[in-house]
Amino acid sequence: MVMTNSLEPIARVHRVSKKYGGAGVVSALDDVSLDIRPGEFTAIMGPSGSGKSTLMHVMAGLDSVTSGHVLVAGTDITRLGDNKLTELRRRQIGFVFQSFNLVPTLDVMSNIVLPFELDGRSPSSEETAWIDQLVDTLGLRERIAHRPHQLSGGQQQRVAIARALGARPHLIFADEPTGNLDSRTGREVLTLLAAAASEYGQSIVMVTHDPVAASYADRIVFLADGRIVDERGRSSAHQISGYMLSMERAA
Numbered sequence: 500m501v502m503t504n505s506l507e508p509i510a511r512v513h514r515v516s517k518k519y520g521g522a523g524v525v526s527a528l529d530d531v532s533l534d535i536r537p538g539e540f541t542a543i544m545g546p547s548g549s550g551k552s553t554l555m556h557v558m559a560g561l562d563s564v565t566s567g568h569v570l571v572a573g574t575d576i577t578r579l580g581d582n583k584l585t586e587l588r589r590r591q592i593g594f595v596f597q598s599f600n601l602v603p604t605l606d607v608m609s610n611i612v613l614p615f616e617l618d619g620r621s622p623s624s625e626e627t628a629w630i631d632q633l634v635d636t637l638g639l640r641e642r643i644a645h646r647p648h649q650l651s652g653g654q655q656q657r658v659a660i661a662r663a664l665g666a667r668p669h670l671i672f673a674d675e676p677t678g679n680l681d682s683r684t685g686r687e688v689l690t691l692l693a694a695a696a697s698e699y700g701q702s703i704v705m706v707t708h709d710p711v712a713a714s715y716a717d718r719i720v721f722l723a724d725g726r727i728v729d730e731r732g733r734s735s736a737h738q739i740s741g742y743m744l745s746m747e748r749a750a
């Protein structure tokens with residue numbers, strides 16, 4: 500299936516279940532359906548063990564599903580071979596994950612432009628200007644020639660963010676993107692993510708425990724025990740804390 504309409508979801512999770520352990524001991528996702536539309540910034544929240552990371556991993560094709568389907572840009576990735584999946588991921592998806600996946604032998608700039616290299620092209624002049632802007636906004640200018648092991652955890656995280664945003668992929672998956680950052684840098688990262696969605700139509704899916712981070716999102720999806728139990732539009736950090744509290748009380 501080819502995506503024909505820009506209002507079509509860029510990612511669609513359809514009745515996905517994911518069980519771990521041969522006999523189906525842990526049900527990490529239980530009949531989850533979710534559409535991610537272009538230009539939408541979605542936060543996924545929920546208690547520890549509720550399935551947030553699993554949901555993001557199956558959406559990115561990093562983990563298989565037990566049943567159901569995941570479509571990215573109109574392609575059913577649950578049926579895709581490894582090579583095609585890698586190519587789709589490389590072209591369509593940017594990752595900001597806890598394990599930053601930076602290449603230890605490459606310096607900061609080479610890590611940031613890696614998605615272009617892997618795609619067999621160089622950044623255009625416009626893309627170069629954007630990468631320069633990211634490097635400055637993320638405070639990486641003085642570290643540009645350093646290698647990952649010479650950086651702090653927060654600096655490594657910022658490199659991963661610059662890399663994920665640099666090629667303007669259609670979809671960005673971010674797992675606690677502000678977890679290692681001081682609050683000012685955290686706010687800058689969230690502002691960058693929100694702008695990527697609102698100004699450039701990129702779709703952001705962010706897992707977070709932080710109500711302040713989630714308050715930058717257009718939409719907040721709450722998971723509990725592998726199911727979507729609530730969904731809210733843009734909300735203040737205070738409101739989000741309230742939703743989380745009432746979910747915990749109901750559990």
Ligand SMILES: Nc1ncnc2c1ncn2[C@@H]1O[C@H](COP(=O)(O)OP(=O)(O)OP(=O)(O)O)[C@@H](O)[C@H]1O
Pocket residue numbers: 519520525526527545546547548549550551552553554
């Ligand atoms: N590889 C695995 N093998 C077995 N069980 C797993 C595996 N990965 C996750 N699980 C289980 O699946 C459930 C959902 O895990 P997941 O990591 O998606 O939760 P989470 O909401 O992201 O949690 P946290 O906020 O603590 O990161 C948990 O019960 C977890 O123990």
